[in-house]
Amino acid sequence: xxxxxxxxxxxxxxxxxxxxxxxxxxxxxxxxxxxxxxxxxxxxxxxxxxxxxxxxxxxxxxxxxxxxxxxxxxxxxxxxxxxxxxxxxxxxxxxxxxxxxxxxxxxxxxxxxxxxxxxxxxxxxxxxxxxxxxxxxxxxxxxxxxx
Amino acid sequence: xxxxxxxxxxxxxxxxxxxxxxxxxxxxxxxxxxxxxxxxxxxxxxxxxxxxxxxxxxxxxxxxxxxxxxxxxxxxxxxxxxxxxxxxxxxxxxxxxxxxxxxxxxxxxxxxxxxxxxxxxxxxxxxxxxxxxxxxxxxxxxxxxxxxxxxxxxxxxxxxxxxxxxxxxxxxxxxxxxxxxxxxxxxxxxxxxxxxxxxxxxxxxxxxxxxxxxxxxxxxxxxxxxxxxxxxxxxxxxxxxxxxxxxxxxxxxxxxxxxxxxxxxxxxxxxxxxxxxxxxxxxxxxxxxxxxxxxxxxxxxxxxxxxxxxxxxxxxxxxxxxxxxxxxxxxxxxxxxxxxxxxxxxxxxxxxxxxxxxxxxxxxxxxxxxxxxxxxxxxxxxxxxxxxxxxxxxxxxxxxxxxxxxxxxxxxxxxxxxxxxxxxxxxxxxxxxxxxxxxxxxxxxxxxxxxxxxxxxxxxxxxxxxxxxxxxxxxxxxxxxxxxxxxxxxxxxxxxxxxxxxxxxxxxxxxxxxxxxxxxxxxxxxxxxxxxxxxxxxxxxxxxxxxxxxxxxxxxxxxxxxxxxxxxxxxxxxxxxxxxxxxxxxxxxxxxxxxxxxxxxxxxxxxxxxxxxxxxxxxxxxxxxxxxxxxxxxxxxxxxxxxxxxxxxxxxxxxxxxxxxxxxxxxxxxxxxxxxxxxxxxxxxxxxxxxxxxxxxxxxxxxxxxxxxxxxxxxx
Numbered sequence: 001x002x003x004x005x006x007x008x009x010x011x012x013x014x015x016x017x018x019x020x021x022x023x024x025x026x027x028x029x030x031x032x033x034x035x036x037x038x039x040x041x042x043x044x045x046x047x048x049x050x051x052x053x054x055x056x057x058x059x060x061x062x063x064x065x066x067x068x069x070x071x072x073x074x075x076x077x078x079x080x081x082x083x084x085x086x087x088x089x090x091x092x093x094x095x096x097x098x099x100x101x102x103x104x105x106x107x108x109x110x111x112x113x114x115x116x117x118x119x120x121x122x123x124x125x126x127x128x129x130x131x132x133x134x135x136x137x138x139x140x141x142x143x144x145x146x147x
Numbered sequence: 148x149x150x151x152x153x154x155x156x157x158x159x160x161x162x163x164x165x166x167x168x169x170x171x172x173x174x175x176x177x178x179x180x181x182x183x184x185x186x187x188x189x190x191x192x193x194x195x196x197x198x199x200x201x202x203x204x205x206x207x208x209x210x211x212x213x214x215x216x217x218x219x220x221x222x223x224x225x226x227x228x229x230x231x232x233x234x235x236x237x238x239x240x241x242x243x244x245x246x247x248x249x250x251x252x253x254x255x256x257x258x259x260x261x262x263x264x265x266x267x268x269x270x271x272x273x274x275x276x277x278x279x280x281x282x283x284x285x286x287x288x289x290x291x292x293x294x295x296x297x298x299x300x301x302x303x304x305x306x307x308x309x310x311x312x313x314x315x316x317x318x319x320x321x322x323x324x325x326x327x328x329x330x331x332x333x334x335x336x337x338x339x340x341x342x343x344x345x346x347x348x349x350x351x352x353x354x355x356x357x358x359x360x361x362x363x364x365x366x367x368x369x370x371x372x373x374x375x376x377x378x379x380x381x382x383x384x385x386x387x388x389x390x391x392x393x394x395x396x397x398x399x400x401x402x403x404x405x406x407x408x409x410x411x412x413x414x415x416x417x418x419x420x421x422x423x424x425x426x427x428x429x430x431x432x433x434x435x436x437x438x439x440x441x442x443x444x445x446x447x448x449x450x451x452x453x454x455x456x457x458x459x460x461x462x463x464x465x466x467x468x469x470x471x472x473x474x475x476x477x478x479x480x481x482x483x484x485x486x487x488x489x490x491x492x493x494x495x496x497x498x499x500x501x502x503x504x505x506x507x508x509x510x511x512x513x514x515x516x517x518x519x520x521x522x523x524x525x526x527x528x529x530x531x532x533x534x535x536x537x538x539x540x541x542x543x544x545x546x547x548x549x550x551x552x553x554x555x556x557x558x559x560x561x562x563x564x565x566x567x568x569x570x571x572x573x574x575x576x577x578x579x580x581x582x583x584x585x586x587x588x589x590x591x592x593x594x595x596x597x598x599x600x601x602x603x604x605x606x607x608x609x610x611x612x613x614x615x616x617x618x619x620x621x622x623x624x625x626x627x628x629x630x631x632x633x634x635x636x637x638x639x640x641x642x643x644x645x646x647x648x649x650x651x652x653x654x655x656x657x658x659x660x661x662x663x664x665x666x667x668x669x670x671x672x673x674x675x676x677x678x679x680x681x682x683x684x685x686x687x688x689x690x691x692x693x694x695x696x697x698x699x700x701x702x703x704x705x706x707x708x709x710x711x712x713x714x715x716x717x718x719x720x721x722x723x724x725x726x727x728x729x730x731x732x733x734x735x736x737x738x739x740x741x742x743x744x745x746x747x748x749x750x751x752x753x754x755x756x757x758x759x760x761x762x763x764x765x766x767x768x769x770x771x772x773x774x775x776x777x778x779x780x781x782x783x784x785x786x787x788x789x790x791x792x793x794x795x796x797x798x799x800x801x802x803x804x805x806x807x808x809x810x811x812x813x814x815x816x817x818x819x820x821x822x823x824x825x826x827x828x829x830x831x832x833x834x835x836x837x838x839x840x841x842x843x844x845x846x847x848x849x850x851x852x853x854x855x856x857x858x859x860x861x862x863x
Contacts, residue, residue: 032835034818035773041817044827046835048487051827053815082815137817 001119002099006075007128008088011063013145016095016121016128017086021077025091028072038140042087045074052076054085060136061145079134095128097121102130113143162207163256169200170249171544177238177245178547184233187351194223200248211264212251218270219244222277227351228366240276242548244269302370303403305348309372310399314346317377319369321384322391330364333388337367340383345373370397478534485527486810486829492517492524493831532713535575539617539626540568542577546588546615553592560599560609561592566616572624576711579690580626583683587628587695587707588613590680595632595705605702607631624713629706635659635699656697660684661793687711689791689842692718692735718811718826720838723787724802725769729836731809731828736841738788738795740803745783754851757786757797764788765848768799772823772844789841796848798839811838 005016006025024047031043031054040059044051054074058065071090076083101122118130129145136143173196180189201216222241226233233241251264309316321337323330331354338354341347348370373380377394384392499517503510543565554561572580596602596611603609617626637655641648644658660680687693693711712718720731721740747758748766757766766786770777786797811826814837818824825840 034837035775036821036823037818038820044818044835046829046833048483050483051812051829051835053817055817084815084817140817140820 001102001104001121001130002097004094004096005121005128005130006094007092007123008057008073008075008086009090009092010058010061010088011145013061014092014126014128015057016097016130017075017077017133018118018130019094021079021133022075023078023083024076026074026076026085028068028074028087031087040140042085045085047076047083050083052083052085054087055137056087058089061143063145077133079137084133084137095121095123097123097128097130112145115139115141116143159207159255162203163252165203166200166252167256169196169203170245170252171541172196173200173245174249174548175544177241178551180233181235181238184238187227190223190227191352194220194227197223209251209255211266212248212255215244215248215251215264215266215269218266218273219248222273225277237276240269240272244273302348305346306370306372306399306402309346309348312372314372314374316370316372316397316399316402317345317380317394318397319371319380319384319392319394320366321369321389321393322366323364324388324390325365327388333386334364334367336386337384337389338369340386341369341371341380344375344379344383345371347371473534478531482531482810485524485531489524489528490829490831490833492520494833495520497832532717533571535573536571537574537577538568539570539572539577539624542572542580542584543568543615543617545581545585549585549588550592550613553589557592558598559592559596559611561596561611561613564612564614564616566614567618570617570619570624572617572711573713573716575716576624576691579686580709580711583686583709584626584628586679586683587709588615591628591630591632591705591707595630595634597633619713624711626709626711627706628709629704631704634701634703634705635697637699637701652699656699659697660695688735692733694735716811718809718838719806720809721787721806722804722830722836723769723785723800724804725773725800726775729804729830729834730769730800731807731836731838732787732789732798733825733838733841734806736789736791738790741786741788741797743784743786743797743799759788759795759797764795764797765851766797766799767844767848767851769801769839772798772847789844791842791845794845794849796841796845798844809836809838 004019006019006022007014007016009015026045026047029045031045033043034041034053040056042054042056042059044053046052056065066089068087069089072087073091074085074087075091076085078084102119103122104119112129116132116136118132121128121130173193176189176192176196180186180193183189197216197220201213201220204210204213204216219241222244247264247266247269254264306316319341321334323333327333335354338347338350350367350369352364352367354364354367380394381392495517499510499514502513546565547563550561550563591613596613597605597607599609602611612631614629615627617624619625635656637652638648640655640658641650644655644661646655646658660683684695687695687709691711693709696708696710697705698708699705718731719734721734721737722729722731724730741759743757743766749756749758749763755766756763768777768784784799784801785803786799787803789796789798807830809826809828809830811828814824814827818827822840822843824837826838828836828838830836
């Protein structure tokens, strides 16, 4: 779990995506809606020849939608050799989490759906929920995070 | 970080790829060999191939696989040394060895950890078949200067030339000391010396290329022509560690005519049996072997039969293509970049249009650049499509074996002709095509062709004929499988299918693709269960985006034509609009487009149907299917009649825009829970367009029909 994470904020939580899975971070651009998909699928974008599904992270985490702001970004991640976009309100920073700063047991205590979480990381300025991107993308099961 | 398991897996995959290719070549080589059992070049090739399989298998520590390959290698080694002409039984033994290798490899490719196989029966067979082993390689007289010598047409031409120039012909055999660890360099020295002073017509094994295991160069036979005295020959072969040199003068006339006469199945008869139609009993093969697998000795022999004017001997032409292996992922990346380029080119073109009024000189310049870019992009796209192409012979390779084995077990006699093996086709298509193709050929053999007796009674030639041909035409690939058998029994088909007796012939013939239909009263192992033809049709249509056409003439035969798109990921579509969003529908699943009239729409039970031809078919609006807000009422809208699995559904759309070829990418499962889409693409203006899946839409339409208790809604 130790390593670098790209952090974003959603609701009260601060979440980390393993940096080695992040391909690119792009400004929110026109997203083409796709009918007959789960609510959290925002649509698709066309980026460098690829058509990439974009997930609305607040929606995915069961949080109320917010008006997309100026800081809204799409984090392009690679999982199982495919690309996905995660639409977030704001990309905060990149943090380094040391091996001693992670805790696998904490998510349950915090009321998180632990299936989708690698663990909790202690960064210099607070806690970061480290996300298991592969499992988040592979399932459409509900994820609960504290609002 | 080190992952100890990974390299091993990668190696294994590489090995499997290599070995599959080698075995495929071996199979073809054997088929050719069965036709020309005494062609030294083919025997050499078979030896080389089995040898390579053996070496690679040993490197992977697959000992059983290596053993079988080794055993076959030994067999070819013996055949090569002696003047043994392979019998049919011996060929069968060799084929079973080859089959076992393929099976073992298949098992390993399927994930089996080892290659445990019972090889005893095979080895016992081979021992029995090759017991006499021809002139033994360990006996006293290892060199038999009187052993017959078979010449290819090209070599014959060279012999004729040499004789006309007054040169003397010699056969020279030499042996490198058995204990010499490096035989090839020794043998090569001799070769080099001889080449200086003689016209070397052939060396066996081929010293010029020097391929294969060193130990095959233990004994070398050379056929040469020269003006030089024999003493010069003796001088030339005086090389350290080269011993047992024997040479004999040959009479060109005997060599050209007599050699073949002495033994049946000589090259003359083989050559005579070579034209287009080759009997399946002794072995079917293509009229011309494809470039990649042609035995080297054949390379320069095109049409060499008969008298060639003196002084007109062509050099042995080697038209070998060179290949490198490229990871497919890299090609896919390149493909995507080209897609990007094309989209941006379209954008540029638009921009050029917009600036046309502003600055004339600048406009001319930019327009010129845009035109050049257009050509470059088109060229790149074309080349890129080419990288996915392989000759269709890869799919044809198995056919010869199939006809050989199956005609025997069905008690039928059949000649097979293959045409257009070099026709290129997307490699993805070849993978899927193999099975349906096999099925169609089985069908021709089993249902199409009559037995020999029956054919004689009918006044037809006793041997049936199956022609498989491929050609490319207008951006499509056509593969025809035709037989000269009895043709379809249309009366019986109408009867079995329960359709009116006056249904026209064309539509009746198409019924053979209907699930469960067979006209056969008894079921054989190979065909006749009525499953299969529907699967063939479905796979070709749905997986390959192609179609199968049937043409039949009573008593004269049946022709099945498979029509395929050239490349899998390029699809001809109709772009339609739903609201302001575009969607694409594959043209191959569209029957026709209509404008619905109010009187044709039947409402009932909260469901609507369309009166279409003589039936009623399900009617679905695209927005409703996609879960979007209701569009205009169904009357007087555009309807696209989709056809999937013989069933039709009418899909209402807001607009028919245009027909367009799209480069299709797969749709992520996340976006496709209901399997509504078969692909996604990007239009010239950058808009993303989803390709609708006609099969799913058909199913939804049918399910709705059933829900309302009206099975007759499946319009036909």
